[in-house]
Amino acid sequence: MKAYFSSLLFLVSYCNCVAQQDTLFLSEEWIETSKETAQFYRIETSVFTEKEMVMVEDYYLDGQLKMVGYFTFPKSQIRQGRFVFYHRNGTKASEGNFEKGHCAGDWIYWYKNGVKKETRFFETPEPTKELSQMGKVIDLWDSTGRHLVVNGTGDYQSSDDEEDYTIQGRLVNSRREGEWLGRYENGAIFFKEKYQNDVLISGVSYDSIGTEYRYKELAVQPEPKVGMHKFYVYISKNLRYPKAARRQGIEGKVFVQFFINEEGKIVDVKAIKGISQDCDEAAEKVVAGAPDWTPGIQRGQRVKVKMILPITFKIH
Structure with missing residues (x-):
């Protein structure tokens, strides 16, 4: 499961005093490792404010920026504040805020060609509230700039480079309604799902030989x-x-x-x-x-x- 991702002007409000800077080498799983086996490297800058924070910049080994944002102490465990992520080609991929390690508020996403892809809204985390890390889709554009979903209503079409299938279906007020389909790159059906007011009613998926699997939950963790x-x-x-x-x-x-x-x-x-x-x-x-x-x-x-x-x- 997959299991299961600019400008630094926003530093002004945080940088009262910079204490020290450390460089860490990270594996594909984002675990600290040796330089020889690393896939990325991270520069951590300690920042002293009312809350102790660490500014984090993640880079590919060739120096291309991958992410910049803030983590709370100790040792950069919880994402907090403004984050910006970048595509491998250097264009901006997404930007938004984290609150206690969860996406919060408005997030903006872009295609690799620089065209705006979508905006989503994430509810602020509360102790007794279960959160959806999918967020609510507010607007969606295709890679040419055509507006597909406006103010939460329209025909949704995914195009995630990390997945080998696309998803399409109807959104009404940011809620899934009716039949949603997943298709592989060759056009074959991966799944069919029925939604009512964003609640999954039923689903059926197909494996590579066409066997059907029926379900009422999208995922069950081991x-x-x-x-x-x-x-x-x-x-x-x-x-x-x-x-x-x-x-x-x-x-x-x-x-x-x-x-x-x-x-x-x-x-x-x-x-x-x-x-x-x-x-x-x-x-x-x-x-x-x-x-x-x-x-x-x-x-x-x-x-x-x-x-x-x-x-x-x-x-x-």
């Missing part, structure tokens, strides 16, 4: 069969702290990437950021031996899902 709490208990009880690492005082977090395949098995386990070879191997071993999961489901079909689990080694 979960341990024993439950998430017991999964963490298993990890805690079965993790072995390597003796050599303990003697040397090695502590820290190992980030373990793994996949839940279509049968719910844990496969392709790999430490993507570690602290020592023996700790990395211990973390991989405990994850690989964990009980099975229920598989992830997307539009009625079982899918392979990537997961990342941080495992902490701490000497007490």
